Amino acid sequence: MTLPSRRSALPGFSLTLGITVVWLSLIVLLPLTLLALRPWTLGLEGVWHSVTEPRVLAALRLSFGIAALAAAVNMPLGLLVAWVMVRYRFPLRNLADSLIDMPLALPTAVAGIALTALFAPRGWIGALLLPLGIRVAYTPLGIFVALVFVGLPFMVRTLEPVIMDMPRDAEEAAATLGATRRQTLLRVVLPALTPALLAGFGAAFGRGIGEYGSVIFIAGNMPMVSEIAPLLILIRLEQLNYAGAAALALVMLLASFAVFLGLNVLRARLRSRA
């Protein structure tokens, strides 16, 4: 190991770095590396075939598509909530602000059965939507609702500090120069928030792609229609198709990394332009 260019004369560098690297390697890197090695017993062609079956492609499209859609819808929703929380004062604001983290503190299985109970045709909300011809539970729409639920706090918590730090004088200057409130929001506020919106999108999207517990109860799990990719991994595992399960897992991992890299690059560009 190369000698560290220390910032300070503090002790404990080798010890703490050692613990960190060993623990990281054992718990995260080694298992993920072995996962990446596993599919190739199928051969290159076999792996390709196993991840391009129509049912697999449909599941991947569903998982990535709905996660993206839910994250996109969370942009205006999250913006609304974050804006109201930071800019306005109203009764029970602190309580409401604490509640925003509920989807992260609530075990996913509990979220899953609760949302299913609410949105099932006989549930409190499902019964209201049924006469309108809207079915939520056991359709892709159910997956969407679950992912909006799970993703909301990511968006709000990414936006809040940015809105808080946003200097108000820019808005006031715009107003003084005769801009309407709408123009100010569109031309001054929104551009300043774009990097944070993208970051929130990335976090919510990343969580949504692999989400299992909150989705599985409400999804319906029909092949080609409402079957998410993580479920397909489990089904392959149950059929003792280890290499196939690992191949699909690897595709999901690589795809999420690609998405993250892409979003980071985009964010960096936006920041350098600003």
Place this chain on the structure above:
Amino acid sequence: MTTSAAQETAGTRVMLILLTAALLIVLLVLPLVVVLAEAFRKGIPAALATLSDPDSLTAIRLTLIVAAISVPLNTVFGVSAAWCISRFRFPGRGALVTLIELPFSVSPVISGLVWVLLFGINGWLGSFLDKAGVQIIFALPGLILATVFVTFPFVARTLIPLMQEQDASEEEAAITLGATGWQTFSRVTLPNIRWGLIYGVLLCNARAMGEFGAVAVVSGHIRGQTMTMPLQVEALFNDYDWVGAFTMAGLLALLALATLAVKAALEWRIGRRGGMH
């Protein structure tokens, strides 16, 4: 003074607040209410009967054991990682931070799958362990490994930015005055990061107790043995024990509420806001 155009009109504000309230109620409050309503549908005694069922008690105990082992492990790791990353500069530091956050972008199902591929009978070490008579998958070690994986980044990612903000000069002074590394850490660093540490541990614990997907893959679903609380929720559902399932779910929901309450108190204490992901 803010001019009128620098702010929404009062009417707009009220409307936006109401809209937010409606969103939060439908999306966040109603799911909680529905869980508790279903749990107490047949009265309090019926709900309590679930909690005195031996299988449910084992599930509660197992959940506590899994959390009691996984959380300290990741805490030691998190503190170590934060110390070396925030107090020293070395090549690969940025990469290390990225790698620590890696488990957050891995699906829970995959987080369980990796351990099956490693320790299952058909896994890399499976036949060796089988001969040695060591059971990892479908037993406590498997549940702990899956939980450690999914909760891996929590403490580290809470502490790293916190310690990076703090100046190292107090610690350096202590060392110069002859304190040992451990003394410096426990008397100078720890008091400074105390609340952040509790915050990270809290989040780590909430996830450890509530994890579903990853432990479902490695559990084996043996009643009274390898079922954690979230798995027991699903099992009770499948027993047609609707009240029981929602009671167990309600208990987990209370845990979530307690987590949020402590978190709010901590945030007030630390005087900062931030997400808990």
Place this chain on the structure above:
Amino acid sequence: MPASRPVSRRTALAATLGLIAASPRRAAAATTLLNVSYDPTRELYRAINPVFIAAWKAKSGQEISINQSHGGSGAQSRAVLEGLQADVVTLALAADIDALAKRGLIAANWQTRLPDNAAPYTSTIVFLVRAGNPKRVHDWADLLKPDVAVITPNPKTSGGARWNFLAAVTWAQRQPGATEASVEEYTRRLIRQVPVLDTGARGATNSFVQRELGDVLLAWENEAWLARQEFGGGAYEIVYPSVSVLAEPSVSVVDSVVGKKGTHDVATAYLEFLYTKPAQEIIAKNFYRPRDAAVAKQYAERYPALPMATIEDFGGWDRAQAKYFADGGLFDRIFIPGK
């Protein structure tokens, strides 16, 4: 269900705290058997286990306890293969035990070690419909009516669903002028009537009963009767179609595990006990069709005779599995649209 057991609040609380804090493992018995079973049998084995434990104590003086694990039959078989230490497997179909035999966990001749193909009881596939049968579903053809939604679990993971699928295929095969193409077309149209595909039989029953999804549940006969009993006899009706399958859920000792644990004798005795009169009585009471002729006669009224195909009519599980349920099999093909 233990919904309203009279437990005072204080007792429950004390018990909760006590058990959480104090000794782990319920009444530490020297020998513990693990019965890894499929989805609907939880109530059955919950009833049988105490009787066997008492019988075994009387016979050998040994205290034992029995743990249960339940899930989709295929998933459970996989778990045992992965090292779940099952002393016995009691699964939905022979193929899931064959999978274990093929990998050497169980002797290849397992099906001849116990009477009746190692299936201590049988069952069949029936329709469960809502009270009054409002959609007038009487036979397999009626499932294709445009306004009928059918609930069945996923054959990839559920043993019961594989029997469901084979029962549907049986009917289609026995129609006048049936061809491979007509059978495929029937299953393709049938699956379009299915709004939700649960991973296990119990999940499907829950969708139908608790979530009130669908008009017909394709179910194990035992599962249909149990659902009727659990949710009030008036709410549901059982419809016996014109033809179905003879389902033989089989059982076996897991040789590799009992060898290691030294539980061969008690595990074998446990499975043999399933064929005894007291166990057959419990089996019949839990809505499975008993093998014992005398017990069967006693419960004949509950279990009407109907034409049933057996797995041999499909050339055994190996062929049925490859043709219908393996990757690229019929069940996969019927989901690919545009054909």
